Amino acid sequence: MDLTQVIGRASGLAGGAGAALLQRLQHVRLPGAGQASATDDPERAARRWRAVTVLRDPADVDPAAGGLPAPLAALGDRIEVRVTPAPGDRGTELAARYRHTPGPDEIGDLRAALREAKALLEVGEVLRVDPQPHGRRAATPQGAALEGAAQAAPREGVL
Amino acid sequence: MRAVTWQGVNEVGVETVPDPTILNDRDVVLKVTRTTTCGSDLHLIGGYIPAMRTGDVIGHEFMGEVVEVGPGVRDRRVGDRVVVNSFIACGTCWYCRQELYSLCDNGNPNPGITEGLWGQSPGGCFGYSHAVGGFAGSHAEYVRVPYADVGTFVVPEEVSDDRALFASDAVSTGWMGADLAGTKPGDTVAVWGAGGVGQMAARAAMLLGAEQVVVIDRLPERLEQVRRHVGAEVVDYSTTDVMAELRERTGGRGPDVCIEAVGMEAHSTGVQGVYDQVKQQLRLQTDRPSAVREAIMACRKGGSVFVLGVFAGPVDKFPLGAAMNKGLTLRGAQVHGQRYTPRILEHMARGELTTEHLATHVMPLEDAARGYELFKSKEDGCVRAVFLP
Ligand SMILES: NC(=O)c1ccc[n+]([C@@H]2O[C@H](COP(=O)([O-])OP(=O)(O)OC[C@H]3O[C@@H](n4cnc5c(N)ncnc54)[C@H](O)[C@@H]3O)[C@@H](O)[C@H]2O)c1
Ligand SMILES: [Zn+2]
Ligand SMILES: [Zn+2]
Numbered sequence: 001m002d003l004t005q006v007i008g009r010a011s012g013l014a015g016g017a018g019a020a021l022l023q024r025l026q027h028v029r030l031p032g033a034g035q036a037s038a039t040d041d042p043e044r045a046a047r048r049w050r051a052v053t054v055l056r057d058p059a060d061v062d063p064a065a066g067g068l069p070a071p072l073a074a075l076g077d078r079i080e081v082r083v084t085p086a087p088g089d090r091g092t093e094l095a096a097r098y099r100h101t102p103g104p105d106e107i108g109d110l111r112a113a114l115r116e117a118k119a120l121l122e123v124g125e126v127l128r129v130d131p132q133p134h135g136r137r138a139a140t141p142q143g144a145a146l147e148g149a150a151q152a153a154p155r156e157g158v159l
Numbered sequence: 160m161r162a163v164t165w166q167g168v169n170e171v172g173v174e175t176v177p178d179p180t181i182l183n184d185r186d187v188v189l190k191v192t193r194t195t196t197c198g199s200d201l202h203l204i205g206g207y208i209p210a211m212r213t214g215d216v217i218g219h220e221f222m223g224e225v226v227e228v229g230p231g232v233r234d235r236r237v238g239d240r241v242v243v244n245s246f247i248a249c250g251t252c253w254y255c256r257q258e259l260y261s262l263c264d265n266g267n268p269n270p271g272i273t274e275g276l277w278g279q280s281p282g283g284c285f286g287y288s289h290a291v292g293g294f295a296g297s298h299a300e301y302v303r304v305p306y307a308d309v310g311t312f313v314v315p316e317e318v319s320d321d322r323a324l325f326a327s328d329a330v331s332t333g334w335m336g337a338d339l340a341g342t343k344p345g346d347t348v349a350v351w352g353a354g355g356v357g358q359m360a361a362r363a364a365m366l367l368g369a370e371q372v373v374v375i376d377r378l379p380e381r382l383e384q385v386r387r388h389v390g391a392e393v394v395d396y397s398t399t400d401v402m403a404e405l406r407e408r409t410g411g412r413g414p415d416v417c418i419e420a421v422g423m424e425a426h427s428t429g430v431q432g433v434y435d436q437v438k439q440q441l442r443l444q445t446d447r448p449s450a451v452r453e454a455i456m457a458c459r460k461g462g463s464v465f466v467l468g469v470f471a472g473p474v475d476k477f478p479l480g481a482a483m484n485k486g487l488t489l490r491g492a493q494v495h496g497q498r499y500t501p502r503i504l505e506h507m508a509r510g511e512l513t514t515e516h517l518a519t520h521v522m523p524l525e526d527a528a529r530g531y532e533l534f535k536s537k538e539d540g541c542v543r544a545v546f547l548p
Binding site for chain 1: 160162164166167172174175176177178179180182183184185210211212213214215216231247249251252253256264265266268269270271272274275278279280283289292293294295299303305
């Protein structure tokens with residue numbers, strides 16, 4: 001299915017809500033192929049470990065040594081964190097999951113926190129994109145849906 | 160400042176927009192001195208790349224002068240004359256360390272959009288939709304450049320602006336195709352598409368030692384450029400059977416390396432063309448892959464096919480059986496510009512790589528709408544329109 005069509009449909013269905021649009025997008029299936037977790041039952045999908053691989057030594061990532069990166073620490077003891085060396089000089093696998101069954105917003109928080117933690121460890125800061133120059137935004141439903149999707153994108157995806 | 164914005168399908172215009180500012184420590188702000196159209200923009204302007212918002216500043220192939228430097232920038236100074244790569248890469252993640260810069264893990268703040276589409280998210284790009292970061296593009300008086308130490312390159316004095324500009328995207332893309340397809344001395348390389356990217360892929364293949372390089376297109380003025388400025392052979396697919404011609408020119412083997420530099424709006428003749436166009440318009444396939452199909456069929460057994468043209472979604476009638484049974488290596492990528500720009504600038508400084516002829520139309524930024532019209536219709540021999548902000 002074509003993405004513009006998907007966006008058209010999703011924005012119709014979701015009344016223009018960008019986050020809902022992206023969530024739908026993640027469940028678009030190519031014929032014969034699924035997306036990550038597309039066949040998990042929702043409970044199991046929500047409880048999975050979510051992981052990023054960070055190109056740093058395990059010692060630099062280890063919560064016992066330096067404390068958790070701030071974005072993950074902010075989630076407190078609602079999450080458990082696992083740090084393991086990645087194979088083949090790929091650095092360190094940093095994984096986290098909730099101790100309870102989380103809702104979609106909490107999962108979004110965790111995705112964003114993992115991505116920010118990785119950026120802080122690898123780059124030292126989180127790349128920003130706003131505010132930046134743009135021209136007149138037409139007030140269309142697709143435009144609003146896309147704006148919402150872009151804003152929700154750091155918290156969405158298959159992570 | 161003035162900037163070129165996307166204002167809807169097939170509509171671009173020039174607007175007054177706010178100036179960019181430093182947002183991250185490793186940013187610089189450039190005063191843009193030259194910025195050019197790329198074939199990728201056509202897919203975007205035509206509405207084939209979703210996730211564009213009206214008002215988005217477009218443009219990703221550019222150079223300029225550094226006017227402001229973030230506190231975390233090590234090697235750039237105000238006043239540096241630099242050319243900038245189109246993809247935004249951190250330089251420190253695993254992908255960057257493998258020199259696969261367009262796959263950078265820390266270049267796209269909106270990974271959720273493409274992860275859903277493709278399973279993983281590639282990096283970010285200037286002026287190329289919110290799917291690849293939503294960064295403001297370069298068709299403007301000023302542009303913010305993140306990770307400036309990694310993505311900007313000081314242009315050697317001997318290289319003019321007119322030449323250096325294309326190291327940004329067209330040359331680095333072409334070079335990547337020739338290199339990652341594994342071009343070796345003695346090879347025959349065929350390139351589909353004689354736009355800026357295809358021409359530079361052909362030139363790179365020659366510099367990498369290919370014995371015979373053949374470029375395929377139908378636009379006579381572009382084929383003439385290939386003959387005159389690149390020094391490669393040409394085939395006009397509108398008057399010649401490409402498969403038969405390539406077989407004949409390669410002793411029946413087929414080219415060792417086939418580089419596709421056409422993309423998702425490939426033109427084709429006859430039934431195949433109508434079939435693809437109709438399916439794309441009905442949204443039954445997102446992309447028209449006729450040049451990729453031909454490259455796979457033409458390639459010698461055990462050869463290598465590299466897809467430089469941009470595609471976004473599933474394609475139809477893909478000759479997977481030919482690829483598998485002929486033992487082909489099939490590869491593609493968005494440009495890993497940072498990997499190739501230093502050596503490209505050296506070749507440019509030595510006069511082995513010239514690009515001035517690509518700039519067929521040079522005009523003020525205010526004329527960008529006309530520039531894109533010419534570039535899209537390929538009228539008046541337009542190969543690249545270059546804007547001077
Ligand atoms: N991989 C990357 O990072 C990257 C970077 C830049 C551009 N691109 C892509 O490369 C492609 C070419 O870019 P460009 O700037 O040279 O574009 P362009 O539009 O100037 O050139 C495309 C050429 O392809 C020719 N063509 C169309 N159908 C053909 C066919 N069936 N067989 C042979 N030739 C055919 C056209 O006549 C035209 O000359 C585009 O898809 C663009 O999006 C990719
Ligand atoms: Zn480009
Ligand atoms: Zn990186």
